[in-house]
Amino acid sequence: KAAWSHVSGTVSSVAGTIAPILPTQGWRIYTVADSMPTFDPATYRLRVGGLVQEPVSFTIEHLRSLPRAEQVTTFHCVTGWTVPNVHWAGVRMSDIYDLVRPLPDAGALQFVSNEQPYIDYLTMQQSLLHEVMLAYEMDGKPLPREHGAPLRLIIPEMYGYKNVKWLGGINLVAHEQLGYWEQLGYDQDAWVGRSNGYSS
């Protein structure tokens, strides 16, 4: 009897507290400009510069030749939709740092989209979190155009707006500034479940 009432209490509290806040699932494609950037493998470059010893313009082949990282992570937009179990492949920031060699006063990164004026920032420390990557593959295929081809930032611990699509440049800078959505009032540190008024 005691065991049954324990289970029953658990079930009803799950139904009562979690079910009503279940997020909707499935991608929404977001853009800020009228048309999506195009990707030409012959001319594409990821320009990494700023406070580094060695600025590098990476071709997509160069990026693909770097150590390949893979992960399966959940993607969360701050508006409430999520996509569970997205399989990403790409490059870790530490492998980029080995080549460009950040200067000691580099404290943050500016991620510049080829879709102007979309921009956002991470601190150097945030960029080295375990599941941060520059992703060139999604679910086993080259990153689709609408998801940011050929390269997007992935930081699953932060809401979608930090996950800049159509990456064209990364500038190492002294300090973070406000990104595109942050200038419009969203939190600079976009931790999933503990920013933008959410608490977990």
Ligand SMILES: Nc1nc2c(c(=O)[nH]1)N[C@H]1C(S)=C(S)[C@@H](COP(=O)(O)O)O[C@H]1N2
């Ligand atoms: N360049 C660019 N990157 C962007 C956005 C955008 O509008 N432009 N929207 C952001 C937001 S708010 C979210 S939730 C995700 C959505 O990713 P998706 O368009 O691949 O679904 O992209 C993020 N990166």
Ligand SMILES: [Mo]
């Ligand atoms: Mo978003």
